[in-house]
Amino acid sequence: MQLPSKMRFVSAQLNALFADGAKVAMENAQLANSMAAKLYEGVLEIASKHPEVSVPNRAEANAVFPILPGNVTKKIQEDFRFYIWDQVTGQVRWMCSWDTTLEDVEGLLTSLRTAVS
DSSP: OOOOHHHHHHHHHHHHHHHHHHHHHHHHHHHHHHHHHHHHHHHHHHHHOTTOBBBOOOOOSSOHHHHHHHHHHHHHHTOOOOOEEEEEEEEOOOOOTTOOHHHHHHHHHHHHHHHHH
C-alpha cells in the first residue's frame, strides 16, 4: 500500500478525532446509533400495521435491516439511496452516520409509510 503523500494532514484529523478520550468519535457513534434506533422504532411501528414489512434483526448499532416488498423498495429508492442486502428475501440496508438528522429519519419513514399505503 502507498502512504498518503501528506500524511501529516491525515494524522492531524485522526489526532483531533481521538483527542480527549475519543470524545468526538464517541459523540459521532452515539448520534449514528441513536438515529438508527429511532429509524428502527419507526419501522417497527409501520410493520405492526403492514405485515408485508418486517424487521428480523434488532438495531444494535447504526444499521437497520428491514425486509420490504420489491415494489416498496423501488418506490423508496426514488427518493433515498440504499442497497438491497438480500435479493431473495427483499432485506435492505439502511445506515445512519454522524450527520444523519432526525429530519432524514422522518423523511425515510414518511416515504416508507407512503409506499406501503
